[in-house]
Amino acid sequence: MKRIAILGSTGSIGRSTLSVVESYPERFQIATLAAGNNADLAFEQAVRWKPRVISLATELSSEMLRTKLRGAGLAEIEVVHGAAGTVRVATHADVDFVVSAIVGVSGLEATYEAVRAGKTVGLANKECMVVAGELITAEARKQGKPLLPIDSEHNAIHQCLRGGRMDAEANEVERIWLTASGGPFLHTPKSEFGSITVQQALNHPTWKMGKRITIDSATLMNKGFEVIEACRLFNVPPDRVQVIVHPQSTIHSLVEFVDGSILAQISVTDMRLPILYALTYPERIPSDLRFSLSDLRHLDFYPPDMAKFPCLELAYEAARTGGAQTIALNAADEVVVGAFLEEQIGFEDIPKIIKEVMAATPAAHLESIQEVLRADTEARLLAREIVKQRSRKGLPIRAIS
Numbered sequence: 001m002k003r004i005a006i007l008g009s010t011g012s013i014g015r016s017t018l019s020v021v022e023s024y025p026e027r028f029q030i031a032t033l034a035a036g037n038n039a040d041l042a043f044e045q046a047v048r049w050k051p052r053v054i055s056l057a058t059e060l061s062s063e064m065l066r067t068k069l070r071g072a073g074l075a076e077i078e079v080v081h082g083a084a085g086t087v088r089v090a091t092h093a094d095v096d097f098v099v100s101a102i103v104g105v106s107g108l109e110a111t112y113e114a115v116r117a118g119k120t121v122g123l124a125n126k127e128c129m130v131v132a133g134e135l136i137t138a139e140a141r142k143q144g145k146p147l148l149p150i151d152s153e154h155n156a157i158h159q160c161l162r163g164g165r166m167d168a169e170a171n172e173v174e175r176i177w178l179t180a181s182g183g184p185f186l187h188t189p190k191s192e193f194g195s196i197t198v199q200q201a202l203n204h205p206t207w208k209m210g211k212r213i214t215i216d217s218a219t220l221m222n223k224g225f226e227v228i229e230a231c232r233l234f235n236v237p238p239d240r241v242q243v244i245v246h247p248q249s250t251i252h253s254l255v256e257f258v259d260g261s262i263l264a265q266i267s268v269t270d271m272r273l274p275i276l277y278a279l280t281y282p283e284r285i286p287s288d289l290r291f292s293l294s295d296l297r298h299l300d301f302y303p304p305d306m307a308k309f310p311c312l313e314l315a316y317e318a319a320r321t322g323g324a325q326t327i328a329l330n331a332a333d334e335v336v337v338g339a340f341l342e343e344q345i346g347f348e349d350i351p352k353i354i355k356e357v358m359a360a361t362p363a364a365h366l367e368s369i370q371e372v373l374r375a376d377t378e379a380r381l382l383a384r385e386i387v388k389q390r391s392r393k394g395l396p397i398r399a400i401s
């Protein structure tokens with residue numbers, strides 16, 4: 001029986017993980033859960049799964065949850081809160097496997113501490129790898145534990161890499177191909193980008209996901225983060241990670257080997273499959289998540305339009321420099337995506353503000369999670385300041401060049 005902690009249990013990945021656990025009660029058991037502010041769903045999950053510990057983001061919501069659980073006769077469930085609460089959930093002695101699925105850097109400390117505590121970690125939270133990938137992978141190596149990607153592209157690459165060697169003695173991998181659906185604006189002319197609405201940007205063609213990752217998919221920043229994530233997870237330089245637009249999202253990613261062979265992973269577009277793969281690795285077990293090859297008609301591929309989607313180029317730049325630049329990239333993106341969702345800025349302002357924050361961030365390599373978090377706070381403040389300054393001057397953010 002594998003005992004599981006879910007960081008971000010109320011989110012899209014968290015709920016999909018619970019659905020996988022539900023399907024295999026003989027294999028998996030929920031040990032601990034961590035959520036943010038959705039106290040009602042956290043209560044439902046606590047009643048259904050009876051975790052040892054559950055954490056919420058704030059003291060107030062955890063107090064309310066504790067009271068409700070007492071009322072439901074579940075006073076034995078420990079309710080904690082905040083960053084320390086999430087760390088407790090991730091490092092609990094009764095946990096074997098941690099699903100890291102909190103959105104943004106809020107999940108960083110707990111993910112790092114889970115690795116440090118020798119837990120096997122299934123990584124959905126790509127921001128952790130973007131801001132602190134070097135530190136996390138070094139710690140996982142030290143612990144001798146795998147980091148298992150849940151992000152569908154990296155999960156596909158992980159599967160394809162089982163087809164060749166990539167170790168100290170032999171490197172048979174030529175290149176990693178990351179597929180991109182292209183998002184909702186693949187065929188939208190650049191001249192129309194200025195009038196893109198929040199609703200249009202949230203309408204992803206193939207995946208149903210949280211809001212931030214959906215907007216990041218529309219700008220292709222999500223693909224940029226995935227480039228950085230791939231470099232760090234699989235220890236390859238950015239020039240050997242190539243993005244290819246594949247609108248059908250049938251192939252989740254590919255690996256090209258030195259002999260010219262290319263392995264691709266095909267499956268349904270359902271996150272329960274990469275979650276199941278990570279939870280059962282190195283085994284594969286039967287599932288009903290079938291892909292019908294006979295329904296397949298087209299597999300189209302073309303290079304991404306870097307001029308139309310400047311976020312992708314910004315991510316490559318950050319990947320080449322590393323350290324504080326990738327932290328600035330992620331922090332600024334989180335701030336500006338939030339501002340876009342609140343309709344404070346336009347779609348085209350997103351890369352412009354991120355570029356400004358990156359340009360103002362000195363190159364540095366960070367040695368600890370605390371330093372990473374400090375650099376993240378600084379970049380975030382800077383991004384907010386740019387937004388604020390512009391609105392104080394009464395200028396539309398759209399005017400930033």
Ligand SMILES: NC(=O)c1ccc[n+]([C@@H]2O[C@H](COP(=O)([O-])OP(=O)(O)OC[C@H]3O[C@@H](n4cnc5c(N)ncnc54)[C@H](OP(=O)(O)O)[C@@H]3O)[C@@H](O)[C@H]2O)c1
Nearest residue numbers: 008010011012013035036037038102103106124125209210
């Ligand atoms: N969804 C996908 O298909 C997909 C695919 C690949 C990778 N990912 C990555 O997986 C991560 C999660 O994505 P998602 O789509 O599941 O996001 P989501 O639906 O927005 O869920 C985010 C989760 O994080 C929790 N959370 C937010 N702030 C928190 C805090 N301060 N402390 C504790 N918990 C907090 C939320 O709790 P509340 O809701 O209770 O506030 C929620 O459970 C992201 O990094 C994303 O890039 C997602």
